[in-house]
Amino acid sequence: MTNANKNSNYISGKTGDWEIIIGLEIHAQVLSSSKLFSGASTEFGKDPNHNVSLVDAAMPGMLPVINQTCIKQAIKSGIALNAEINKYSVFDRKNYFYADLPQGYQISQYKYPIVGEGSLKITDANGEDKVIGIERIHLEQDAGKSLHDQHPSKSFIDLNRTGVALMEIVSKPDLRSPEEAASYVKKIRTVLRYIETCDGNMEQGSLRADCNVSVRKPNGDLGTRCEIKNLNSIKFISQAIQYEAERQVEILENGGVIDQETRLFDTSTGETRSMRSKEDAHDYRYFPDPDLLPLELTDSQISEIRSDMPELPDQLVERLISEYGITKYDANVIAEEKEYVHFYENSAKNRDGKLVVNWMTSELFGLLKKNNIQFNQNPISPNYLNELVELIENKTISGKIAKDVFEIMFATSKSPKMIVKEKGLEQVTDDSAIEDFVDQVINENKDKVIEYLSGKDKLFGFFIGQVMKVSQGKANPGLVNKILKSKLK
Amino acid sequence: MSNLLQFSISEVLSLLEKKEFSTKELVETYINAIEKTKDLNMYLTTCFDQALEQAKISDQNYLNGNQRFLEGIPLGVKDMFCTKGIETTASSKILKKFIPTYESTVTQNLLKEGAINLGKLSCDEFAMGSSNETAAKGEVINPWNFEEKRTPGGSSGGSAAAVAAKAALAATGTDTGGSIRQPAAFCGVVGLKPTYGRCSRWGIVAFASSLDQAGPITRNVSDAALMLQVMSGYDPKDSTSSNINVPNFYNDLGKSIKGIKIGIPEEYNSNGISSDILEAKDITINFLKENGAEIIPVKLPLTKYSLPVYYIVAPAEASSNLARYDGVRYGHRINGNSLDEMYENTRNLGFGDEVKRRIMIGTYVLSSGYYDAYYLKAQKVRRLIKNEFNEIFKQVDYLVTPTTPTTAFKLGSTQDLLTMYLNDVFTVPASLAGIPGISIPIKLDNNKLPVGIQILGKDFDEQGLLNVANVIESCASFKDTPNGAAS
Numbered sequence: 001m002t003n004a005n006k007n008s009n010y011i012s013g014k015t016g017d018w019e020i021i022i023g024l025e026i027h028a029q030v031l032s033s034s035k036l037f038s039g040a041s042t043e044f045g046k047d048p049n050h051n052v053s054l055v056d057a058a059m060p061g062m063l064p065v066i067n068q069t070c071i072k073q074a075i076k077s078g079i080a081l082n083a084e085i086n087k088y089s090v091f092d093r094k095n096y097f098y099a100d101l102p103q104g105y106q107i108s109q110y111k112y113p114i115v116g117e118g119s120l121k122i123t124d125a126n127g128e129d130k131v132i133g134i135e136r137i138h139l140e141q142d143a144g145k146s147l148h149d150q151h152p153s154k155s156f157i158d159l160n161r162t163g164v165a166l167m168e169i170v171s172k173p174d175l176r177s178p179e180e181a182a183s184y185v186k187k188i189r190t191v192l193r194y195i196e197t198c199d200g201n202m203e204q205g206s207l208r209a210d211c212n213v214s215v216r217k218p219n220g221d222l223g224t225r226c227e228i229k230n231l232n233s234i235k236f237i238s239q240a241i242q243y244e245a246e247r248q249v250e251i252l253e254n255g256g257v258i259d260q261e262t263r264l265f266d267t268s269t270g271e272t273r274s275m276r277s278k279e280d281a282h283d284y285r286y287f288p289d290p291d292l293l294p295l296e297l298t299d300s301q302i303s304e305i306r307s308d309m310p311e312l313p314d315q316l317v318e319r320l321i322s323e324y325g326i327t328k329y330d331a332n333v334i335a336e337e338k339e340y341v342h343f344y345e346n347s348a349k350n351r352d353g354k355l356v357v358n359w360m361t362s363e364l365f366g367l368l369k370k371n372n373i374q375f376n377q378n379p380i381s382p383n384y385l386n387e388l389v390e391l392i393e394n395k396t397i398s399g400k401i402a403k404d405v406f407e408i409m410f411a412t413s414k415s416p417k418m419i420v421k422e423k424g425l426e427q428v429t430d431d432s433a434i435e436d437f438v439d440q441v442i443n444e445n446k447d448k449v450i451e452y453l454s455g456k457d458k459l460f461g462f463f464i465g466q467v468m469k470v471s472q473g474k475a476n477p478g479l480v481n482k483i484l485k486s487k488l489k
Numbered sequence: 490m491s492n493l494l495q496f497s498i499s500e501v502l503s504l505l506e507k508k509e510f511s512t513k514e515l516v517e518t519y520i521n522a523i524e525k526t527k528d529l530n531m532y533l534t535t536c537f538d539q540a541l542e543q544a545k546i547s548d549q550n551y552l553n554g555n556q557r558f559l560e561g562i563p564l565g566v567k568d569m570f571c572t573k574g575i576e577t578t579a580s581s582k583i584l585k586k587f588i589p590t591y592e593s594t595v596t597q598n599l600l601k602e603g604a605i606n607l608g609k610l611s612c613d614e615f616a617m618g619s620s621n622e623t624a625a626k627g628e629v630i631n632p633w634n635f636e637e638k639r640t641p642g643g644s645s646g647g648s649a650a651a652v653a654a655k656a657a658l659a660a661t662g663t664d665t666g667g668s669i670r671q672p673a674a675f676c677g678v679v680g681l682k683p684t685y686g687r688c689s690r691w692g693i694v695a696f697a698s699s700l701d702q703a704g705p706i707t708r709n710v711s712d713a714a715l716m717l718q719v720m721s722g723y724d725p726k727d728s729t730s731s732n733i734n735v736p737n738f739y740n741d742l743g744k745s746i747k748g749i750k751i752g753i754p755e756e757y758n759s760n761g762i763s764s765d766i767l768e769a770k771d772i773t774i775n776f777l778k779e780n781g782a783e784i785i786p787v788k789l790p791l792t793k794y795s796l797p798v799y800y801i802v803a804p805a806e807a808s809s810n811l812a813r814y815d816g817v818r819y820g821h822r823i824n825g826n827s828l829d830e831m832y833e834n835t836r837n838l839g840f841g842d843e844v845k846r847r848i849m850i851g852t853y854v855l856s857s858g859y860y861d862a863y864y865l866k867a868q869k870v871r872r873l874i875k876n877e878f879n880e881i882f883k884q885v886d887y888l889v890t891p892t893t894p895t896t897a898f899k900l901g902s903t904q905d906l907l908t909m910y911l912n913d914v915f916t917v918p919a920s921l922a923g924i925p926g927i928s929i930p931i932k933l934d935n936n937k938l939p940v941g942i943q944i945l946g947k948d949f950d951e952q953g954l955l956n957v958a959n960v961i962e963s964c965a966s967f968k969d970t971p972n973g974a975a976s
Contacts, residue, residue: 058813059818060571061692061695063727095809099817102817105809105812285808285809291729293729
């Protein structure tokens with residue numbers, strides 16, 4: 001293999017390079033006030049078994065009724081992922097016994113999911129666009145929670161989460177590195193948050209992923225895959241994939257074979273370990289749920305949702321670039337969160353977009369990070385950033401002074417105009433005032449003036465510096481430049 | 490007034506309105522009848538205090554002229570219906586002491602219209618059976634020739650027996666493969682299985698969701714119409730209930746059937762069918778002819794596949810529907826050293842043999858590797874059976890068949906399960922197709938046991954079905970009373 005073909009995503013082993021093949025199943029909790037098949041609330045953080053209806057507890061004779069909000073949310077998500085919306089889909093029962101699964105089956109979609117094939121554009125490690133295929137999205141119920149650490153001999157069951165709607169977004173095995181997987185999850189999260197179909201809150205479990213990982217010799221036959229279950233942070237997803245791929249390479253290079261199995265990621269050790277082998281895999285006995293009719297959608301239902309779609313991140317990036325003249329990199333940073341976009345677009349109104357994006361991504365994000373403040377707690381309003389940039393643009397203050405003003409804004413949430421006024425930081429743009437500063441400097445540095453006039457051009461910078469110093473930084477540098485030049489002829 | 494037990498619903502309603510007797514007297518008479526027929530083992534639970542309280546309200550309503558549609562009608566409720574505050578077990582040990590906090594839609598509809606619940610009637614465990622022999626609290630005895638200890642049929646055996654024995658003025662039943670019609674035939678009463686989706690399934694313990702349908706068991710056809718009127722209706726809590734207009738089922742009764750086309754399917758004529766039953770069919774055909782109906786022999790060649798299809802589809806759904814009885818949240822629990830052991834103990838002791846057998850069959854036919862060969866194939870054949878009925882109903886308006894191959898057999902006499910399953914051979918096809926069917930008594934056989942005839946109709950044509958049944962009923966003039974009935 002030539003160096004030119006060398007792929008930075010490969011794992012280099014004793015026997016050469018290995019390519020990682022990754023497919024993700026993302027479980028995204030549907031943003032909806034009630035559950036998929038019952039009217040119980042989905043509010044997070046309630047006391048155990050507070051959000052439980054008779055249906056959720058699977059009392060005898062209870063029947064599921066489809067929550068139309070969840071259907072709309074799934075369609076919206078499908079549209080956002082450029083996917084085909086299936087006008088006919090079926091809810092199936094996935095049968096297994098567990099204490100926190102009251103019905104003894106999970107209602108899911110098996111053969112006929114609501115959303116078919118789609119795609120998502122991500123940015124790969126080299127900053128290039130890469131399109132990842134989406135296999136399908138189906139709707140399903142979440143299970144409850146078993147608590148094993150509350151009592152020495154008993155397990156407790158919390159059914160608050162039971163029946164909450166999840167979208168399972170299944171990718172094609174198109175991802176090739178932990179970084180790509182992370183980028184994919186981030187992008188999915190951004191898209192879903194944009195269209196408000198999932199809050200993307202990974203700590204609360206609103207977005208979690210199962211990762212299918214296998215390795216192969218570059219362009220060789222696909223290897224046997226292992227599935228790592230239930231990862232709830234982007235960091236863990238990358239770590240788990242990296243560990244798992246290396247584990248598989250080591251086994252293969254030592255002449256072993258990979259067992260197709262389900263594995264768990266131990267966040268404390270950073271290792272994956274076997275949960276169950278293929279032989280122990282459940283036979284879920286899927287069959288169409290006879291309590292529910294097949295879900296049939298009409299074209300008008302779908303087109304109504306389509307026409308109501310908010311701007312999607314990719315469209316937004318394009319618009320930010322053309323409308324504000326910012327770089328793709330900056331546009332991507334802004335597009336990552338809806339609240340960034342909102343902030344940016346308000347700050348940049350009638351201002352130089354590039355200037356605003358710099359202030360936002362370097363100064364603002366820097367201060368937030370330094371002070372460990374969440375963006376939604378940001379003390380600076382977009383109006384004030386707009387005002388600050390205006391002050392720079394109309395030369396009321398210099399960029400250097402602006403940084404000081406910005407820090408005061410951050411600490412006090414005051415308007416920059418007010419700060420500049422109170423502290424007397426306005427740039428001096430009055431010719432005569434500047435002439436006074438220039439005259440003062442010339443008088444105090446007669447020897448240097450002679451040297452300059454005799455050809456030592458480099459001294460010009462010295463004079464500028466002196467004038468700025470005398471003006472306490474407030475003199476307009478352009479004017480200083482002009483007046484100095486005319487006086488030093 | 491002499492014997493209040495003899496009156497039908499419509500008679501009782503008019504007599505109550507005329508204040509010939511009070512609801513309290515009526516309910517007390519029925520309570521007394523239930524006590525007298527205790528040996529037939531029909532009621533699992535009674536709620537007499539509550540019934541008497543309700544009777545007071547009904548009497549007040551009659552006094553004020555505010556009586557509701559079924560004001561003061563004392564009913565028995567099959568134990569498959571969840572009843573608020575009243576133990577509901579589906580005749581199973583696993584639901585022992587389960588007291589729902591909610592009322593099923595169908596029983597709520599009845600209570601809302603003034604009907605009074607006397608208690609819960611026995612049935613086969615989880616409605617799985619054709620003889621009432623799988624009930625956890627023992628079998629119900631058919632009030633006909635009661636000393637011979639014959640089956641009332643099943644699964645709604647308690648309901649049919651109670652109506653026949655005058656221990657309830659009417660009763661609710663559920664029919665999955667014949668569970669209303671077959672016991673109605675065995676007990677000499679009227680049993681109506683409405684179109685799938687006509688009555689809400691909400692709050693009815695599920696056996697096989699795509700087949701289960703509630704319906705009335707009554708003394709006569711017009712009572713069935715009155716009961717169905719109240720039990721029916723769209724329920725947003727049941728996605729499979731039909732959002733279709735509920736017509737007036739009783740006003741049209743008595744309409745002429747002249748020119749109506751009646752199909753007689755030749756396949757409903759299996760081996761082992763008793764001559765009494767064939768005779769009843771011929772009598773019925775003559776009644777219909779006398780009333781101007783056109784009799785047309787028809788063929789339903791897929792009939793023979795109905796039973797095998799049913800015994801795949803119903804157990805498959807049941808195996809999943811019954812997974813919730815796991816001892817975790819309600820009902821019976823028998824502890825173990827692990828979760829799995831608790832499941833095993835609870836379900837092993839909680840379920841009877843027939844239920845376990847069907848759970849196993851259902852689990853098997855849904856298993857990977859067998860699904861296509863059994864469940865999927867069965868669903869395809871089910872669709873063909875439905876199509877076959879649709880086609881035949883382009884030629885004829887109704888079908889007339891025997892309800893059962895035999896009359897009520899002796900309890901414990903059927904050791905062979907396949908023979909037991911064959912009891913449903915004439916009732917199962919309509920269940921698979923979802924069409925309505927009614928069984929009405931025609932005559933007594935040589936053993937003085939009632940013989941029932943089944944009439945089948947198109948989807949949601951209960952009204953016409955009841956009208957045809959009404960005509961046959963008038964002609965048959967079946968007035969006999971079982972010797973086990975209260976008097």
